[in-house]
Amino acid sequence: MSSDKTTERFAQLFQRIEKTPSYRVEGLKVEVAEQIYLAMQRGGINNAELARRLGKSRAYVTKVLSGNVNFTLETLVTIGDALNCEIALGLKLKASSVAATTRKNPPKTKLPASRKAKKKNRVALAIVLAEAP
Template sequence: MEMKSKESKVENNFFSRLFEEAEKDSKFHAETLKIEIAEQIFCAMERKNLNRAQLAEKLGLDKSYISKVLKGNINLTIETIAKIGKELEAAWTIKLEDKPREEISPYKDWTAARIFDMDTSVKYSENAAITV
């Protein structure tokens, strides 16, 4: 039992240092924003009872493109983000707020958005958010 606790502390320390290093990289923050946008689109789709194929049809895009969007695997233009919002009959709210240094970690309110498969039946709260 004691050994497991020590291993867990070492793992936690390793991941803490890994995240601290990653937070210094602007690419890390860009990926976090992609995840946040994807999660908001996914939640809006759920509220409207739309699947990927239906949203793709409304946008005149391929279903595989929507899959990439929902997995955070694509850089969206502002124009595409606006078009998605329009087709989902939703408005985007974008804020850039100053935060105390200790609140900047995107993992503070981390959700499983990046690691889940969009084809599962798992439901996510529309209030889930990642603080950036």
């Protein structure tokens, strides 16, 4: 098999894998871990200090930062509180769904004016740790 065909087959395989729920879940775990790490950096908090604030071991914090935790909303809120941050979640339609919706009549929703403005800024299930006011 030629190198070009092998490369093409590998690219096709990777595209299929990228669409699987388990791949996307792992990607979200990494994103959450990165957000936690960035919040720690902004706050000048090291692993030992976060562990102390959470009442957990440093090994647990290392596990969290490696993305090897099944993050629950409760876990995220607890970590956010320890970092003096709030959790912000958002959902958006997948690109293929957006294209299909724009071809048809989009659903009419009645959002308060403040929510309409925010609607434009949503991202695909983004989990952001923002400093609490």
